Amino acid sequence: xxxxxxxxxxxxxxxxxxxxxxxxxxxxxxxxxxxxxxxxxxxxxxxxxxxxxxxxxxxxxxxxxxxxxxxxxxxxxxxxxxxxxxxxxxxxxxxxxxxxxxxxxxxxxxxxxxxxxxxxxxxxxxxxx
Amino acid sequence: xxxxxxxxxxxxxxxxxxxxxxxxxxxxxxxxxxxxxxxxxxxxxxxxxxxxxxxxxxxxxxxxxxxxxxxxxxxxxxxxxxxxxxxxxxxxxxxxxxxxxxxxxxxxxxxxxxxxxxxxxxxxxxxxx
DNA sequence: ATGAGGGTTCCAGTGACGGGAAGGTCAAGG
DNA sequence: CCTTGACCTTCCCGTCACTGGAACCCTCAT
Numbered sequence: 001x002x003x004x005x006x007x008x009x010x011x012x013x014x015x016x017x018x019x020x021x022x023x024x025x026x027x028x029x030x031x032x033x034x035x036x037x038x039x040x041x042x043x044x045x046x047x048x049x050x051x052x053x054x055x056x057x058x059x060x061x062x063x064x065x066x067x068x069x070x071x072x073x074x075x076x077x078x079x080x081x082x083x084x085x086x087x088x089x090x091x092x093x094x095x096x097x098x099x100x101x102x103x104x105x106x107x108x109x110x111x112x113x114x115x116x117x118x119x120x121x122x123x124x125x126x127x128x129x
Numbered sequence: 130x131x132x133x134x135x136x137x138x139x140x141x142x143x144x145x146x147x148x149x150x151x152x153x154x155x156x157x158x159x160x161x162x163x164x165x166x167x168x169x170x171x172x173x174x175x176x177x178x179x180x181x182x183x184x185x186x187x188x189x190x191x192x193x194x195x196x197x198x199x200x201x202x203x204x205x206x207x208x209x210x211x212x213x214x215x216x217x218x219x220x221x222x223x224x225x226x227x228x229x230x231x232x233x234x235x236x237x238x239x240x241x242x243x244x245x246x247x248x249x250x251x252x253x254x255x256x257x258x
Numbered sequence: 259a260t261g262a263g264g265g266t267t268c269c270a271g272t273g274a275c276g277g278g279a280a281g282g283t284c285a286a287g288g
Numbered sequence: 289c290c291t292t293g294a295c296c297t298t299c300c301c302g303t304c305a306c307t308g309g310a311a312c313c314c315t316c317a318t
Contacts, residue, residue, distance in 0.1 A: 131264075131265075132264095132265075133263095133264065133265080143265090147266090147267095162265080162266095163265080163266060163267095164264090164265055164266080165265085165266090
């Protein structure tokens with residue numbers, strides 16, 4: 001399989017696939033003409049990576065998870081720890097965003113949104129609360 | 130005021146303040162020795178920027194908001210539009226993160242987290258659901 | 259004179275790619 | 289045989305909002 005077919009199959013852009021090779025996540029073979037040749041195992045890894053990235057894992061987490069995936073002697077505790085730490089990050093981000101949303105929607109509700117200059121949003125940002 | 134005092138007053142790192150000057154958000158004066166000299170209006174702008182950034186507005190949004198802030202003839206509708214668009218982005222992000230959190234916590238709950246290799250997290254990422 | 263503690267500029271790096279240039283390869287059609 | 293168009297390759301720059309660090313200047317106290 002060439003990179004275009006793999007891109008279509010995995011849903012990952014060709015650029016991303018090349019990037020993943022660059023940083024050593026996958027190691028496809030090469031044909032005589034220099035084209036990358038992807039075996040099933042490469043495609044499988046890419047699907048793994050795509051799903052892990054979709055769950056928000058960083059590339060370094062993905063590297064770790066992939067290594068655990070390939071290691072038949074892994075302890076599931078190691079996987080779980082990585083996942084739990086990531087979950088903690090996600091929850092922290094959600095909390096931050098919820099705080100922003102709360103403040104913002106409050107301010108938006110208070111703003112007339114007409115052609116007059118008075119604006120509680122700017123008033124708040126300006127510190128005159 | 131020199132940059133160090135401004136940094137302390139606003140809570141913004143000196144590096145960030147220099148960056149904001151670089152990209153034209155503020156235009157502090159210069160002393161004879163080349164040091165930046167910040168007037169109250171500069172400090173005020175920086176506080177504005179700090180608060181807007183804390184609400185998650187992009188730098189370009191901040192530029193827009195600052196321009197509106199300075200424009201006595203603005204329409205609050207313009208401010209509100211910027212804020213609403215940002216709120217939409219935030220809500221989209223929250224939705225994404227909530228979806229991730231749901232899947233992740235599900236998988237984490239299903240994982241024994243012991244020294245055995247069996248792991249529903251990896252099984253899911255591997256596509257064998 | 260020296261040292262500490264400001265300040266300055268400029269360059270490189272972050273994460274995870276995306277855009278685009280310049281060029282090699284391949285299969286099909288005229 | 290030649291061309292065309294769709295692939296593929298590498299390489300470098302840009303993103304966003306900074307952060308770190310090097311190399312250097314200024315000021316004041318000892």
